[in-house]
Amino acid sequence: MIRYTLVCDGGHDFESWFPSSASYDDQVARGFVACPLCGSAQVAKGMMSPAVARTDRAARLPVTDATEAVALAPAPVPLLSEPEQRVRALMRAVREHVTRTADDVGTAFPEEARRMHYGESPTRPIYGEASLAEARALVDEGIEVAPLPPAPDDRH
Structure with missing residues (x-):
């Protein structure tokens, strides 16, 4: 699955998932992709940041139990001040x-x-x-x- 950031001709940004790049092209050409805010079918791919795998975590051994998984998990960021x-x-x-x-x-x-x-x-x-x-x-x-x-x- 591929997640695309899309933008309509009205300037609204939204995201949508597609099985492949070809599927995206086909659905856009047939008018099946529309902006959820204004309904415009004139959409294009927007700016996207690539998902980059971190190499500094590659050397870690697989986690073998739940206690170890909790110990390796990053500390949660509080949502409230x-x-x-x-x-x-x-x-x-x-x-x-x-x-x-x-x-x-x-x-x-x-x-x-x-x-x-x-x-x-x-x-x-x-x-x-x-x-x-x-x-x-x-x-x-x-x-x-x-x-x-x-x-x-x-x-x-």
């Missing part, structure tokens, strides 16, 4: 504290928050689900609510 990592850790800690110390009332959250606010139910920490409209209605009634931070790891 230090401040972003601290914010995520704080969000995770807040969420864990609330879910550990409060009662999950699920979709009954708006009704239970009202009962507690108006003295119909004992006051206690709760969390649950509410639509945006329900949350706004609670705030309009003077009932203090706040969104529970999402679990940062669940957003990927």
